Amino acid sequence: MPAQTVLDVRNLTVDLLTGHGAVRPVDGVSYSIRRGETLAVVGESGSGKTVMNFAPLGLMPIGVKADVSGSVVFDGTELVGASEDKIRRLRGKSTGFIFQDPMSALNPARRVGRQIAEMAEFHLGMSATAAEARALDLLKLVDISDPAARLRQYPHELSGGLRQRVMIAIAIAAEPKLLIADEPTTALDVTVQAQILRLLKNIQSKLKMAMVLITHDMGVVAGSADRVVVMYAGRNAETGPVEKVLVSPHHPYTMGLIDAIPRREDAIGAPFRGLPGVPPMLAAPIVGCAFEPRCVHSVQSCKSHRPKLVETLDPSVFAACPVINDHLLERVS
Numbered sequence: 001m002p003a004q005t006v007l008d009v010r011n012l013t014v015d016l017l018t019g020h021g022a023v024r025p026v027d028g029v030s031y032s033i034r035r036g037e038t039l040a041v042v043g044e045s046g047s048g049k050t051v052m053n054f055a056p057l058g059l060m061p062i063g064v065k066a067d068v069s070g071s072v073v074f075d076g077t078e079l080v081g082a083s084e085d086k087i088r089r090l091r092g093k094s095t096g097f098i099f100q101d102p103m104s105a106l107n108p109a110r111r112v113g114r115q116i117a118e119m120a121e122f123h124l125g126m127s128a129t130a131a132e133a134r135a136l137d138l139l140k141l142v143d144i145s146d147p148a149a150r151l152r153q154y155p156h157e158l159s160g161g162l163r164q165r166v167m168i169a170i171a172i173a174a175e176p177k178l179l180i181a182d183e184p185t186t187a188l189d190v191t192v193q194a195q196i197l198r199l200l201k202n203i204q205s206k207l208k209m210a211m212v213l214i215t216h217d218m219g220v221v222a223g224s225a226d227r228v229v230v231m232y233a234g235r236n237a238e239t240g241p242v243e244k245v246l247v248s249p250h251h252p253y254t255m256g257l258i259d260a261i262p263r264r265e266d267a268i269g270a271p272f273r274g275l276p277g278v279p280p281m282l283a284a285p286i287v288g289c290a291f292e293p294r295c296v297h298s299v300q301s302c303k304s305h306r307p308k309l310v311e312t313l314d315p316s317v318f319a320a321c322p323v324i325n326d327h328l329l330e331r332v333s
């Protein structure tokens with residue numbers, strides 16, 4: 001593993017045991033992230049993005065038991081099979097989290113300054129006074145104007161965009177090596193979305209953190225990430241450098257997500273540009289390619305053969321579609 005690797009995930013599989021039986025939302029996924037790098041994880045709702053990132057860190061909703069297998073090495077420590085205590089200690093200090101809905105992640109009854117300061121007290125062992133000063137610095141770092149006044153406010157007194165900035169301040173308070181941002185702009189207005197993404201990128205490069213940016217929107221990937229993992233039905237459909245995957249996608253699902261990016265020339269009120277159909281239900285076993293029922297390039301063998309992720313003509317891009325891959329190979333030979 002290269003020295004700069006912050007997170008190395010190999011063959012990660014997650015089985016969820018719920019009141020309604022077992023499902024496998026993550027099925028043999030591998031990827032890694034280096035220091036200072038942003039990895040986008042993109043896919044429609046239900047494709048396994050959240051479970052894949054949070055189950056290995058022991059973060060699952062109450063009442064859901066996650067059985068994690070494979071290997072997840074974070075900052076040199078194997079998380080799969082580690083004690084809950086070990087995972088808890090790693091999680092708070094070395095990883096920061098940002099969620100879609102800042103209101104549910106913030107404590108409504110406490111001033112935002114206190115919530116930021118607590119992180120610094122707890123994880124960096126700062127005194128209350130030092131932590132207050134750090135909270136002020138962090139609010140400046142996330143570009144909140146009049147930070148001294150904001151420190152004394154409660155979450156409900158802030159706009160959605162400001163709350164997300166506060167969440168970012170909390171997430172980076174303990175100087176994590178890895179920031180996991182799960183749909184950080186999905187709940188925000190379009191104009192605020194762009195500001196928050198820019199802020200995240202800025203802070204990431206200042207602090208040289210690694211970042212996982214989870215999104216359902218390929219438009220977000222385009223301007224914000226170095227590499228991308230495209231998820232479909234719990235598997236990696238395609239992965240590679242963003243500029244390559246966006247310009248010459250090798251999987252029909254990736255193509256569909258790219259087509260779904262809203263464009264400037266789209267008229268107001270134009271029909272929603274998107275992928276027809278819906279992802280498969282995970283409760284039923286998937287035979288063949290999970291994307292086949294929605295795929296315009298599908299051939300007979302797609303119904304019976306589950307495709308593997310393989311190197312494409314470009315050795316930095318891997319895709320799980322033999323139809324497109326063979327077609328491109330034929331064109332060059």
Ligand SMILES: Nc1ncnc2c1ncn2[C@@H]1O[C@H](COP(=O)(O)OP(=O)(O)O)[C@@H](O)[C@H]1O
Nearest residue numbers: 018025044045046047048049050051061064282
């Ligand atoms: N709390 C839960 N209870 C039961 N099943 C869940 C729960 N969370 C996730 N799942 C299952 O895992 C799949 C992937 O979920 P998730 O990782 O949240 O998808 P995404 O983040 O890509 O929208 C869901 O489609 C569902 O089958």
Ligand SMILES: [Mg+2]
Nearest residue numbers: 049050051182
């Ligand atoms: Mg999710």
